[in-house]
Amino acid sequence: MSIEFSKPLTATETPIPGVVLFDLPVHGDNRGWFKENWQREKMLAVALPDFKPVQNNVSFNEKAGTTRGIHAEPWDKFISVATGKIFGAWVDLRQGPTFGNVFTATLDASQAIFIPRGVGNAFQTLEDNTAYTYLVNDHWSADAQGQYTFLNLADETAAIQWPIPLSQAELSDKDKAHPRLSQVIPMPPRMTLVLGANGQLGKALREAYKDDLSVEFAGRAEFDLDSKEAFASRNWKNYDTLINAAAYTAVDAAETAYGRRAAWQTNVAGVARLAQLAVEHDLTLVHVSSDYVFDGTEETHTEEEPFSPLGVYGQTKAAGDAVVSVVPKHYIVRASWVIGDGKNFVTTMAGLAADGVKPTVVNDQVGRLTFAQDIATTIRHLLKVTPAYGTYNLSNSGASQSWAEIAAEVYALVGASATDVSGASTEEYFRGKPAAPRPRKSTLDLAKLRGTGYDPVPARHRLGSLLKSDVQK
Incomplete structure (x- = not known):
């Protein structure tokens, strides 16, 4: 895998409000590489919300073409690649004027992305033995699954151009059964209590x-x-x-x-x-x-x-x-x-x-x-x-x-x-x-x-x- 070394830490806004793409400084030589995957103080200075993560998860995918999503979860996530390369697709499934907005990007180990609550995310691995890691600001529980919002990977409205066609990709039966955008119930915003x-x-x-x-x-x-x-x-x-x-x-x-x-x-x-x-x-x-x-x-x-x-x-x-x-x-x-x-x-x-x-x-x-x-x-x-x-x-x-x-x-x-x-x-x-x-x-x-x-x-x-x-x- 070829990684660009010594890029400055930068943040790029996307068409989905709150979704921010980061370039991470990666330092390497003939022995390998090192990066600060999540550095709160520096990242707050370049637009990362202080989202207070409480759990760190890793997803390992043995084969290229493994495709997961599109899942919108009731918490915020900071996602980065540990090894390999992924194609990411994000769809705004929150209630509001940007519902249905789409953003896609190819990520390697020198990049990360912040995904706020209610934005659907999906990944397709582009290399074998790809792993990505994500920090979340709430603990996973079986009860929380009832608050997820889903979108079908093949939705015609989102029209995501998957590098590996879905017909050739590895999908779960659950992901294949998710609804089209017209049938999705948007995730409501968090509440204000007076x-x-x-x-x-x-x-x-x-x-x-x-x-x-x-x-x-x-x-x-x-x-x-x-x-x-x-x-x-x-x-x-x-x-x-x-x-x-x-x-x-x-x-x-x-x-x-x-x-x-x-x-x-x-x-x-x-x-x-x-x-x-x-x-x-x-x-x-x-x-x-x-x-x-x-x-x-x-x-x-x-x-x-x-x-x-x-x-x-x-x-x-x-x-x-x-x-x-x-x-x-x-x-x-x-x-x-x-x-x-x-x-x-x-x-x-x-x-x-x-x-x-x-x-x-x-x-x-x-x-x-x-x-x-x-x-x-x-x-x-x-x-x-x-x-x-x-x-x-x-x-x-x-x-x-x-x-x-x-x-x-x-x-x-x-x-x-x-x-x-x-x-x-x-x-x-x-x-x-x-x-x-x-x-x-x-x-x-x-x-x-x-x-x-x-x-x-x-x-x-x-x-x-x-x-x-x-x-x-």
Whole structure:
């Protein structure tokens, strides 16, 4: 076998998304040759996904013309030739616009190819005593065979030009019986699971993903973060993303003995189990944070500001953020002053205006509203664009305001007088009432998020839309 020595490590994209062909550096002399068949650090630098292989298999074929496939498996594979030469054929059998795309190549020991889950692969040996090896990122099991997708080697649509005609090749009876492309049921994508799907953010996520069948929603009844049993209730190999919209958010109740335990249980212990799950199964974990992780002494909070929570709720959110940050693939979306479907500050103020009430509202806490629909849109944007993993601040755009200024704006928008709203300091407003400490300055810096190509909608625009729709109900 003639092998080209000392080629640089290079990666070539193919017509099938995610399928990458590699040229491997092979070093040899009169004694033979040596190659780094799989070198994680170098290959990550030239487009190999960090797919975390757990099993190494070798297929030996005694005779040229041995042909295997076309099999699409529910895991990723990194395939290379150990000895001999093969003709490889790959067909995209995944659900989506590239279903049926074909790529073929001849591989010797100086090449390798990465095949993502759901792409059918087939090999025909071109020399006697050919062996190829493949790394996979899941353990083979008899149960997994039920998740395979197959295509007939002789499918007319794929029209693969086999170097050795199939009539002269060595095939198994099973491979001969596989369906044509028109009869193949495409392999569905891995699922996204939204937790806390019945809350304000959960409802917004339901709306954002209403047309995406790969997104599954679970309320507390279907998946309770506080239940260890819930974490054993699913086959996590079928998922690639977790969106955690579940949280304990009763800021004042968190200061009580019962609330303190409940907040730590959900916001920290439950999140820690999610983080462990994400690490074990290589999932992307999306988690929603809060401006309450800060003490509010800075005029504007960046993602790099150290945690300085004032109360129990903020402490549990900061602890949850710290846990999520160790997950290799994570997005923390830190939001302030969330407004979602159902009872919230805006609808409460609108109701008071309709009733002719002249409320007193806190005027020394300053920040920006974040509408739940924009949190959902931001999450979808991050998962689609996949910028660097980490924390991203989010609020709606516009000038920072106090709660009293927002209330006055609501009054004006619904036709009442803005002067009906009077202001009071936090100390005055909560005097004699059990209340958690609150950050006085909650304005979040949005530069990092804008750098991903997402520009938040102005808060005034969302405020007007919400009040208009509320009136129409």
